[in-house]
Amino acid sequence: MRMLAIELRKEKRTGVIPVLLAVGALGALYALANFLVRKDTLLNLPLEPMDVLLTQLYGMLMVLNMFGIVVAACMIYNMEFKGSAVKKMYMLPVNVPGMYLCKFFMITILFLAAIVLQNLALLQIGRTELPPGTFELFTLIRFAAYSFITSMPVLAFMVLISSRFENMWIPLGIGVAGFLSGMALANGKSELLMIHPFVVMLKPAVAMSARPDITVMLVSMAETLLFLGAGMWMAKILRYE
Secondary structure, three states: OHHHHHHHHHHOOOOHHHHHHHHHHHHHHHHHHHHHHHHHHHHOOOOOHHHHHHHHHHHHHHHHHHHHHHHHHHHHHHHHHHHHHHHHHHHOOOOHHHHHHHHHHHHHHHHHHHHHHHHHHHHHHHHHHOOOOOOOHHHHHHHHHHHHHHHHHHHHHHHHHHHHOOOOHHHHHHHHHHHHHHHHHOOOOOHHHHHOHHHHHHHHHHOOOOOOOHHHHHHHHHHHHHHHHHHHHHHHHOOOO
């Protein structure tokens, strides 16, 4: 907890906190504005109202979330590389893998806060704008959890990449390349494409149903643990030179 508190104080100076909170707020405003402007068009789609609410608005939310994760992950290690602070940690009583884990938890908690903000907007839309009797709170919570879980591989991957490159533009470029390639492959039928973490994150956005895909969830959790484990192993074994 002490190390987590230290990380929180650090992140107040990096811009990570406002970036992810802004992602949540912008996503919420987008969902409200988009649904109010396109309400009649959206509700006339041949889909259940809850599928309309969740799948038809999630595409842009996912883009915001993805870029928020990429930018925040790039920023979260940038301060450590400035002034070679990360190299000096080996001379201090600092658990470097523990620091890595704290950074991962910090960005995860902030991203979860962004997801909550966005889904509060969807909750308001569902309660006030959907046809009477069609809003299902459980379906909203389930989809929110699904979108969070499928975002975690990208988050874990980007924290890993950010921790290994001193130049922030390299992980940023990798994140943009991941997004573009993920967009190109997201509609592919082969399950092998899900080794690509950005494809996994895009799965809820390209679906026409709000029902979670169990296979996608299992792959998401496996990739998250894999990238997190690899990052902690590298933090322990590969010293910063």
